[in-house]
Amino acid sequence: MILRRTLMHTSTLFHKTMTSQVEQAKDAAALRAVREHVYDGCRLGVGSGSTVVYAVKHLAELVTTAGLNVTCVPTSFQARQLIIEHGLHLSDLSQTPELDVVIDGADECDPQLNLIKGGGGCQLQEKIVAACGKKMVVIADYRKKSQELGEQWKKGIPIEVVPMAYVPVMNKLRSYGLEPVLRMAQSKAGPVVTDNSNFVVDAKFTAPHNWELLETKLCRTPGVVETGLFVGFASVAYFGMKDGSVSVLHKPPV
């Protein structure tokens, strides 16, 4: 009994330490990116996910302390709420269609800065906003840094799909050698529904691909609205590391 309790305590402690290490890494990456890329007059795309929460916190501090004028365009309902909660200047793409910087998280990032995004189902608006930015800055913790996509992120490529087309799209994905899974909601019966009222299919892959070709093929599939594969978008990535440092990766010259 005592041994069991001690083991449970040790495992809880280990889990807590791991969690705080990951959260500190996210925080460190977000802080560095905000400090190095946000400036007075900046039109900023605000990404989605748990790492972006830290970025918005640091952004709000910077805006207040340095008196910066920053216009924020969200990539999701979550991002919009964060901008409002922090009292930041909210805009949208109809008023601010050109952005100077977009700061966003990633589920995985390879050395060429190809990304898998959409773990939180926000890929469509994230890609639209990223495409409006002069520069996309990625913020992530050490678990997201990999040599090859698929090495760290095992859930596959998030693909946003028009609901009535999910079965034919999944069949097509199988014919491409992918293993599609319809993403199911956690606190709702049935599938996840995105901010744009679509479904998400996670397409698992076993071998590395030519990501650009795969992306084109996926986007040409009727019923596919957008994918979480971001090829050629990111300019720089900040990874918070286990030791508290931040590793910076620039897009290699073509």
Ligand SMILES: O=C[C@H](O)[C@H](O)[C@H](O)COP(=O)(O)O
């Ligand atoms: O759909 C969600 C987004 O693409 C996120 O940016 C991505 O999933 C990374 O999220 P997190 O910072 O929570 O790891």
